[in-house]
Amino acid sequence: MAISLALDGLNPQQLAAVTHHQGSMLVLAGAGSGKTQVLTTRIVWLIKENNIGINEILAVTFTNKAAKEMLHRVATQLNIDTKFMWIGTFHSIALRFLTKHYKEAGLPSFFHILDSQDQLNLLKRIVKKANLDETSCSTKELQKFINYQKEQGYRAADLQANNLRHEMSINLYREYETICNNDGLVDFTELLLRSYELFSTNQNILNLYTKQFKHILIDEFQDTNQLQYKWLQLIGGKCLNVFAVGDDDQSIYSFRGAKALNMQAFLQDFNVKQPIRLEQNYRSTSNILNAANAVIDNNCNRIGKKLWTTKNDGNKIKLYEGYTEEDEAYFVVDEIKSLYQSGLKLSSIAILYRSNAQSRILEHFFYTQGLAYRVYGGLRFFDRQEIKHVLAYLRLIKNTSDNEAFLRIVNVPARKIGAKTIEGLQTIAATENVSLFAACKMLDGKAQNCLLQFTNLIHTLQQQCMNQNLTQIINSIIELSGLRQMYLEDKKNSIERLDNLNELVNAVTNFKVEDGQDLVATFLAHAVLESGDGQAQKYDDSVQLMTVHAAKGLEFDTVFVVGLEDGLFPHENCLNQENDLEEERRLMYVAITRAKSELYIIRACSRLIWGKRISAPISRFVNEIPGELINNISGISKIGKNNLEEFNLSGANSNNWISEDRTTNVETKISRIQLNDQDIFLKIGDMVEHVKFGKGKILNLNIDGSKKTAEIFFIGIGKKVLDLTIAKIEKI
């Protein structure tokens, strides 16, 4: 029996969690402790052993990736069609409620979900319309304000101004609400707030679901915010079988409202006497785990747990101290090359960094070394302009009141409908209380013809919608709107954008919905809620580059954590606040615990930040790892082991940031040198190859009349001063 086999593999704590009977439970699941296995096995156990119906379980996750993984595992263990199961992200579950009860929720039957960028664009227009500028009213701040209020459960009408600025924000919030209601738009937080309000004001509907759901399971509980918690209290309050899994040590999203304190509140509100602790780690070697434990031990605000393993010590953690960010990147890529040559798969290696900007230099070295890599993050498929344009046409076809969609595409491709015409339309729309689309027919003047052509286009597409499938509709949009032609003529990124349009057609063709669902609405929601992975090239075997945040929930054989300097990791903005510093430390904990067998921790003694060369002390988190777990391999630097002494990198041990003025830094000096009858350009920091000494790095250049010399560090040899008029070197 598959089910008993699944239980056989569990340790006592995991078994207790999986088979927990009555009442709510909190599971404190450490990194690598088999959390997902526990959640999915519990779902299977509930269905198979306790006769719980597949639609009587609600399982909520934070990311689509986690939801998919859960569905996949449940499907394989139960061999059932999981499409009727209530497994999904908070947002997709909320959407499901709202779609079903749109009338009670006060929504039109066809509403569109705004992503963060759409929300920001709309707010920009609102701010502009109110005759405010960025300096007096930052739209990003306004976005934060509105989302925060919604997360607290407040509508604009609930708020009372306590100063002028506050009053302005509230008024703009009110205006935003009005526009969203008129145009049928719902932002991310609105999905949650509106479904919360649906339940709190509509007892019948609430009863329907509190009766239906016998068991509720929540993953990554430490990431829940205030609204999600209140939502859960409403819907899970009567079921009393709420099973929450989380790890307070991996709470890294408090900057966007996550409250790890919800875990403590949960114990009380849901009457959990004794939480279950999963502390056995199945992922990392003992050395790696001990390092993680030692670091996180420095945090005061924790529920407290200690991970252990039966695994061997494994290798020590390798510490490499480069002298610049280039040295750091060079070392990492070179080391990965050796690992690859010794048989390691590239896809089992990850490079983790604190901020996205750090990937650039690494990418450069990967590129020059010809190693396959993949960067996570960045522009996602459904966020690309060409895709958003097509989807905006689709939105407008389905809902001509969607003014945001209208504004996006009315002049894309260009149809001579400029800012003045749009202003005219907006005036008519406001006075006549109609949509911009409807206003097109009312505007007289020069642009009338252009507007007519546009509205005719939309009408034609609407006609086609009646008797075409979605693939045909998307194709029609791309052709008839002129988008394909526009991108054909595009000088930049033409091929890429056309490829993406084709990819969109494929995505639509493969998209399936359940009976009774509105295909277009569902597809549009899918595009917003699951905008998909980064568009980085997918090689079968490539090194994975990502931020530590993005790495949560993943594991790799070999992990390089780079940029371990005070000011970068922990980030400068977090150094002064103890709470912030603790969150940074949790981030470090997440980074370390991603590694299964090999962990490299790396820092640069000096780094170019915002045009200034900064020398920062090594990250305090590195110092929190016991010395006996670390093997400092800086001595085998590919660029020369004496670098650190030679450069007298005082910053390495100082507690303050030392900033050197870039103008006095010789690194920018570029000299033209006559060499082998060929002109080459050399500057400090360049890598060169010498016939006899091999690879090296230029440390200094001395150009004095006809005398041209360079100080170069050669790998494994050390520093040499060479006469550039004779020396046989080549730039590499």
Add this chain to the structure above:
DNA sequence: GGCAAGTCTATTTTT
């Protein structure tokens, strides 16, 4: 519509 000049922004990000 295209190009040059000017402006902005550098912490993390899922939905």
Add this chain to the structure above:
DNA sequence: TAGACTTGCC
């Protein structure tokens, strides 16, 4: 500082 993005001008 540098790159992305926006604005302004012809």
